[in-house]
Amino acid sequence: MTTLSPYDSMSPVDQAAYRAKGAAATLAPLPRAAKDDALLAIADALEVRAGEIVEANAQDVAKAREAGIGEGMIDRLTLTPERVRAIASDVRDVAALPDPVGEVVRGSTLPNGIDLRQVRVPLGVVGIIYEGRPNVTVDAAALCLKAGNAVLLRGSSSAYRSNTALVRVLRDAVGGAGLPADAVQLVPGEGRESVHELMRARGLVDVLIPRGGASLINTVVRESAVPVIETGTGNCHVYVDADADLDTAVEILVNSKAQRVGVCNAAETLLVHQDIAPVFLPRALDALADAGVTVHADERVMAYAKDSRATVVEATTEDWETEYLSHDIAAAVVDSLDRAVEHIRLWTSGHTEAIVTSSQQAARRFTQLVDSTTVAVNASTRFTDGGQFGFGAEIGISTQKLHARGPMGLPELTSTKYIVTGDGHVRR
Known part of the structure; x- marks a missing residue:
């Protein structure tokens, strides 16, 4: 038959x-x-x-x-x-x-x-x-x-x-x-x-x-x-804590955003603790300008943009949820680490978030509270990658929680x- x-x-x-x-x-x-x-x-x-x-x-x-x-x-x-x-x-x-x-x-x-x-x-x-x-x-x-x-x-x-x-x-x-x-x-x-x-x-x-x-x-x-x-998409955040080293924070920010803009692990939002904003933001805005990045800023960031070389535009609600994949970044000043976490929870795509801080307590709290596939401490978001993690070429970065998560x-x-x-x- x-x-x-x-x-x-x-x-x-x-x-x-x-x-x-x-x-x-x-x-x-x-x-x-x-x-x-x-x-x-x-x-x-x-x-x-x-x-x-x-x-x-x-x-x-x-x-x-x-x-x-x-x-x-x-x-x-x-x-x-x-x-x-x-x-x-x-x-x-x-x-x-x-x-x-x-x-x-x-x-x-x-x-x-x-x-x-x-x-x-x-x-x-x-x-x-x-x-x-x-x-x-x-x-x-x-x-x-x-x-x-x-x-x-x-x-x-x-x-x-x-x-x-x-x-x-x-x-x-x-x-x-x-x-x-x-x-x-x-x-x-x-x-x-x-x-x-x-x-x-x-x-x-x-x-x-x-x-x-x-x-x-x-x-x-x-x-x-x-x-x-x-x-998932990569609406990744870099949070600069009150205890961040300025040189480290600027380098991580620029690398996260501008090392390669058209990839899912590029940073799309910058959050800055209010206590460090007066000294950090002028440097950060100039560094982003040198990298060709346009900043979509809230009112508090705009206040520091007057004397910078940066191209700064007013942020809209849509900016906080946007995966730009371009030389653009949203930026906001937050009152505390917990406010940064609240912002991330509201707008993140669950891909990668980074904190820059010299405080072990702040780093621990951030990693405990942020629920994304990858949380980086004093490291660029660009490291969320199968090759960088030693897995070899990745098939993708899963932002769900069943079967597989992350690279x-x-x-x-x-x-x-x-x-x-x-x-x-x-x-x-």
Whole structure:
């Protein structure tokens, strides 16, 4: 008797997911060496074919400039030979990381003699819906492969040529290393319907991870029939406490805001304790001006802006909730640490908040009261990153509290199952 496959009656998106499901079954039991060989082949191929990738990316960048897209987003979109080499290096770093699959999370011998183990297993088929940043194409593929997952990649139309070139390179390398090329696929279609089909592919896709702006993330969370791991926007805060060292505070502020503005861990709001504001704000405003940052200020900050070089505009309510992804920052003076925490609780996206202080008591209270994925003490918000944390290239930064929270590395791309081993045991 021949078993009929539903494949031919499926849409192109479901067909891709069906092939990914088969590839995931092949990947799941593979030893680490087989996956690492594929990752190293990917890294080599990226470097060898960098010209092909950069050429395709240049077409996307030119189209984006014609559309009037801001420089922060252009920066996220752009690939250079140096950036491609850095992406290849990140893939090699992932290959060097421990394989989470098969790791025993916990285990014991039960009183009845049964051996019980909870072990890490791949999630299966992971769909990634993302915007603008073609490096995510490679990061996601590398992490998913290392964790034994097949991946369906749906980037934005603004990076379509870049992503097409990258996935072509990835599939060639994966197939050449003896793994199923369908472990890495670009979701067919550029229109929104392909995104909606991916979100409806429950049973074929095990989990979706959206990466991008609030609109994209909220749409996927609300409309997806497939389970979603929510990665949130980055309305990150830097709070300068009354006991802060001025030089340290200025350096952390400028780095958090201006080191790279178009990323989710860039600071978007500055809060300053009233006691330090008279000496700190004049320096801070000038330093932000030197970095090309426009300050959206409350009345109390405006009072210190008269003699500064800064471009300062009056803040509106919307500024406190805005993820600018540009050379802009909101700024306010607060009466106390607790007022700073209240402000953060009201407006934060739950990503990263930083305190600059020499007071251990203030640092402890801030870290206890602030409920975000990452709380930094005397350190830039820019450190909230899988690579900086030593996880390798991250799949995203989850701002939810189920399954995963914060930078998502390899362990967060696995689930678990229980292995129950007996010796003829039956339950009575």
